[in-house]
Amino acid sequence: MHIPDGYISPTTAVVSYLVAIPLWMYGFKKLKEKxxxxxxxxxxxxxxxSFVIMMFNIPVPGGTTAHAVGAVAIAILFGPWVAFVSVSLVLLIQAVVFGDGGISAFAINSLAMGFVGGFVGYYVFSLLKDKTKYAPFIAGYLGILASAIVIGFVLGIQPLFWSDNGKPLYFPFDLKTTLIAMIGVHLIIGIAEGILTQIVYKIAESKGVLV
Amino acid sequence: MKRVLFIFVGILILLVPLGLLSENPAWGEWDSEYFKEKLGFIPAGIEKVESVLHLKALLPDYSLPGANEVVGYYVSALVGVLLIGGFYYLIYFFVRKRA
Structure with missing residues (x-):
């Protein structure tokens, strides 16, 4: 789910940074409080x-792989803002040290995996926690699915806006293709994120750290 | 809880070579060759950026240049975890200092 450099237009990159910077600032403040x-x-x-789990590339039908993120586990235990900042830090290290995910795409990757994943997971969990003991699993599943939809959307709009005489300049495949692919893959990977979230929640519950 | 989590992360680090089992890249994280094959050309933006930025990473794609794939993956996992841990202790150090 890590968009590399060159896949998104400079405009997309700039806009995503403009959105992310104030959110990072607020999130960092929240992190310091916690x-x-x-x-x-x-x-x-x-x-x-979160860092290590992303190294487990799980094969998915269709000749690709994907991985869990671990954002929802942090969101449930410490709030979505802490999840956002933590996952952003992980993504920053991945981009700079390992070349996984672009520097220009760092903001959009953080917004998708950290912000959207964290917030969706957090609110799904809040809604379901008194209704089912599998609330963490469902939160993890839907959280990563939401992240995947954001990535699919951002990739898919590239050829729509940035083409030169019909030749795409950046990511070339259209919205329908990207959404189907990203959703399809993460309908399966969601299970991994769900299990991870459930395990971490169980550990926290058994140790009495839940707030 | 931290002890259980440390053990959990430790076990995952030991198992991390499992992440190498599939050679397939993630969807939407291809080499530029992929586009050439599929489209007959590499989109200009992707072609321009790939050669310049991608290979400059210290441990490109979680590999240690010149080393065995599994060794590189282990080293990458450890480096990543230590950097992340270090970052948090640094942040905490400054937060406490100011308080």
């Missing part, structure tokens, strides 16, 4: 978990 001796190692470990 950080204390007790939460620090947990938030750091969950972020590390």
């Amino acid at each position: 950080l204390n001796e007790e939460t620090l190692p947990i938030i750091a470990a969950l972020s590390a978990l």
Whole structure:
């Protein structure tokens, strides 16, 4: 789900940074409020978990792979803003050190995987937590699916707006293709995100750290 | 909880070579060759950027240049986790200092 450099137009990149920067600033403030001796190692470990889990490329029918993100687990335990900032930090390190995800796409990748994934997961969990014990699973499943839809949308609008005589300049495939692909893949990968979220929630529950 | 999580992350790091089992790239994260094959050309923006930026990463695609694939993947997992951990302790250090 990491958009590389060159796949999105400079306009898309600039707009996504303009949206992300104030959100990062507010989110960072929220993170600082939540950080204390007790939460620090947990938030750091969950972020590390997010990093490592993204290295597990799971084969999906259609000749591709995808991975869980771990955003929803952080969102449920520490709130969506902390999830957004934490996943952004992970994505920044992935982009700079490992070339996974573009620098120009860092903002949109953060908005999709961190912000949208975190917020959707958080609110789905809030709605369902008193109704079913599988609320974390469902939250994880829908959270990553929402992230995938955002990525599919951003990729799919590229040829619509940025073509030269019918030749796409950036990502070439149309919206229908990208949405079907991203949704299709993450209908399966959602299970991985769901299981991960449920496990982390169970650990937190058993240790009495839930707020 | 932190102990359980540390163990959980540790186990995942040990298992991380499993992430290499499939050679297939993620959907929408292809090399420019893919576009050439599918479209007959590489979109200008992608062609321009790929050669310039992508290969400059320290551990490109979670590999250690010149090293075995699995070794590179292990090194990448450890480097990533240490960087992330370090970042949080640094942030916390400054937060506490100011308080």
